[in-house]
Amino acid sequence: MPGDDSKTLEQLLDGMLPWSETHRIMASFKDPDRFGKMLAIYQERVPWNERILMPYGENLFIVECADGAQVTKCVCGHDFGDYHENWKLSALIFVRDTADKMDEIYPKMMAADPDWMELREYYCPGCKRQLEVEALPPGYPIQHEFQPDLETFYEQWLGASLRGESRS
Numbered sequence: 001m002p003g004d005d006s007k008t009l010e011q012l013l014d015g016m017l018p019w020s021e022t023h024r025i026m027a028s029f030k031d032p033d034r035f036g037k038m039l040a041i042y043q044e045r046v047p048w049n050e051r052i053l054m055p056y057g058e059n060l061f062i063v064e065c066a067d068g069a070q071v072t073k074c075v076c077g078h079d080f081g082d083y084h085e086n087w088k089l090s091a092l093i094f095v096r097d098t099a100d101k102m103d104e105i106y107p108k109m110m111a112a113d114p115d116w117m118e119l120r121e122y123y124c125p126g127c128k129r130q131l132e133v134e135a136l137p138p139g140y141p142i143q144h145e146f147q148p149d150l151e152t153f154y155e156q157w158l159g160a161s162l163r164g165e166s167r168s
Helices: 006-013 019-027 034-045 099-103 150-158
Strands: 051-057 060-064 070-074 079-082 092-096 118-123 130-136
Touching: 006 019, 006 034, 034 051, 051 150, 092 099
Parallel strands: none
Antiparallel strands: 051 060, 060 070, 070 079, 092 118, 118 130
16 A cells, blocks of 8 residues: 555654645555564664564664563663563653743743642653653652553464564
């Protein structure tokens, strides 16, 4: 199907397609191998060889290490550990919890009240790239929003085996 070729998918990933083409791709039936094609694009772009199992967020992936461990990894290669654990607990965290800190990023009088909300910015310890921002009440626990069941996803959704050969 047009729109499922690698060049078009790369443009889609990079946000470089016109909205009409993006909408057409979103609204049409998907190539059954779209996930595999997207993984191949991601795999070509990272500087490390471990097999990407799933994109986990912008610049984050769940990967399979040579020893079979499945970890959360930043695009730079920083390993956050077992993907079942909350990667944010190993990230660098900056908390915007005062009016002055909020004013650094919001126009005056447009920021949230720090007595009611704080912004937590999560950064990779390796490359210092911002990976996520949470807006939560002060003192609220760090969120672990997503813990995929990789076995079920691969076997029941993709009809494929999760166990595969790592890229060399």
